[in-house]
Amino acid sequence: MSELVFPLAAVGVTLFVLVPALIWVSRLALAWRRQRVTSWVDFGTETTFAWLLFPTLLPLVWLTSSALHQTEPEQFTEACRIVHVEATTCHDALVLLGFLLVGLLGVVLVRAWRERPRRCERVEETHPTARRVAAIVRQDPRLQGLSVQVARNALAPVYTVGWFSSQVILGACIARDADDEMIRATLLHEFAHITSKDTFRSFLVRVSLVINPAGRLLAPDFERWRHAREALCDSEAVELGGDPLALAESIVHAARIRGCCSLSFASQLCGHDLSVIKLRIALLLHGHSRPTRTVGHLALLAIGIVALLVPHLKSFGALDHFHYEVERLLHSRP
Numbered sequence: 001m002s003e004l005v006f007p008l009a010a011v012g013v014t015l016f017v018l019v020p021a022l023i024w025v026s027r028l029a030l031a032w033r034r035q036r037v038t039s040w041v042d043f044g045t046e047t048t049f050a051w052l053l054f055p056t057l058l059p060l061v062w063l064t065s066s067a068l069h070q071t072e073p074e075q076f077t078e079a080c081r082i083v084h085v086e087a088t089t090c091h092d093a094l095v096l097l098g099f100l101l102v103g104l105l106g107v108v109l110v111r112a113w114r115e116r117p118r119r120c121e122r123v124e125e126t127h128p129t130a131r132r133v134a135a136i137v138r139q140d141p142r143l144q145g146l147s148v149q150v151a152r153n154a155l156a157p158v159y160t161v162g163w164f165s166s167q168v169i170l171g172a173c174i175a176r177d178a179d180d181e182m183i184r185a186t187l188l189h190e191f192a193h194i195t196s197k198d199t200f201r202s203f204l205v206r207v208s209l210v211i212n213p214a215g216r217l218l219a220p221d222f223e224r225w226r227h228a229r230e231a232l233c234d235s236e237a238v239e240l241g242g243d244p245l246a247l248a249e250s251i252v253h254a255a256r257i258r259g260c261c262s263l264s265f266a267s268q269l270c271g272h273d274l275s276v277i278k279l280r281i282a283l284l285l286h287g288h289s290r291p292t293r294t295v296g297h298l299a300l301l302a303i304g305i306v307a308l309l310v311p312h313l314k315s316f317g318a319l320d321h322f323h324y325e326v327e328r329l330l331h332s333r334p
Contacts, residue, residue, distance in 0.1 A: 006326045007096035010319065011103075014063050020214040022055035030221045041235070041283070044228025047296025049201055052222055054300060056208035056215070058307050060100070066311035066319035067096045092323065104211070111207050117161045120151030120169060129175050136184050142240055143187050146194070150175050157254035160190045163200035173257055174250075182250040185242035189250075192236035198229055227276045232292070234280055248284040251277060 029051050037043055070093035123130045130150045137143045147167040154171035161167055168190045175183065193199065205222055209215030234251075238244050255277055311319065 004095065006092040006323055007099050009326050010063065010067075010096055010322065011099055013322070014059050015211070016213055018059045019055055019212050022059065023212065023214045023217050026051045026055050027217060027221075030218075034224075040224070040279070041228050041231040042292050043224050044226075044230075044232045045292050045294040045296065047294040047299075048221070048225045048228075049205070050296035050300035052205045052218055052225065053208050054303075055218070056212045057300070058303060060104070060211075061304050062307040062311060063319070064097070064100050065308045066317075067093045067100065069311045069317075070319065070323065071097065107211055108207055111203070111210060115203070115206075117169075118155060120149065120155075121153050123150040123152060123172055129172060132180070133170060133175055133183060136180055137187065140184060140188075140241075142191060143184075146187060146191055148187065157257045158186055158190065158250075160193050160199055163197070163203065166194045166199060168194075171257070174254055178250060178253060179246070181243045181246035182253070185237055185244075185247035186250045186254075188237035188240045188242040189233050189247060191240070192233035193229075196229075196233070198233075202226065227273060230276070231280050231283060234284055238284070244284040248281045251281060251284075 030048065033048065033051070034043060125131070125134070127150070133148060133150055137146055137148055147165075148170055149167055150170050150172055152172045154169050156169075157171040157174040159169050161169060168187060170183075170186075174186075178186070205225075209218060209222065212218075234247060237247055255274075311317065
């Protein structure tokens with residue numbers, strides 16, 4: 001039973017003290033960013049994405065690396081010897097690693113299962129609408145590698161599913177009524193989502209907010225990022241050759257169909273927020289802005305690598321000291 005004290009204490013302090021504290025750092029950074037950007041569209045950059053992941057990802061990376069460090073035989077922590085005199089392996093750290101890996105894997109699997117897309121009834125390839133969409137895809141070099149499925153019972157008029165091997169689901173209703181330019185602009189919008197891995201990135205943020213006890217505090221900024229991503233993909237679709245008027249018409253047409261239900265697990269042409277749709281259309285009609293690029297994701301990666309390496313430096317053994325104090329308090333009990 002004593003071997004559970006340190007793992008539970010380490011996970012508890014990380015999730016309920018360190019992670020919530022970093023939430024406020026992210027909130028301040030995102031508030032400062034909202035004031036600095038010249039347009040709300042610029043809030044959908046990689047820097048915002050990095051700040052959304054920062055409070056949860058970095059502490060968990062550090063804790064996992066620190067636990068791995070304690071399991072190394074040559075780095076066997078002295079804290080374990082207090083109550084495990086004959087031990088050659090720090091079982092407390094192994095239990096901590098088990099908690100982390102099983103817990104994280106469980107959250108990811110449960111979230112992935114809950115967000116699994118419902119299978120749609122595919123329109124036959126010989127159907128005139130499906131053949132017209134396939135012809136549009138073949139004619140544009142950028143769309144030739146795109147997997148497009150025309151479905152009768154689509155959950156929304158247009159959306160993209162899949163993390164790495166993505167597929168665009170095009171509702172038969174919108175595919176039937178839209179002209180070729182509208183369909184082409186719509187597919188270029190979804191192509192922009194796919195090249196940016198927006199579906200996977202949104203999933204990562206949702207998982208991190210679920211793990212984080214204070215994750216709800218970042219939920220509004222996450223929604224702002226998603227809305228801004230839609231506008232940025234509009235701009236990128238126009239940059240790729242899509243007609244802005246046709247794309248605006250597609251957004252309006254999609255919004256009218258069944259209220260354009262909002263899918264949390266997918267990147268879609270339109271959302272449930274009418275004011276955001278109006279802003280996107282205004283930008284398309286009055287001249288789109290060039291898609292912005294930032295290096296926030298690279299900065300997050302660099303900090304993550306540092307968090308991974310720091311625990312293996314002897315002068316930064318914060319978890320070793322914490323482990324020692326937990327074992328000392330446990331051992332000092334009568």
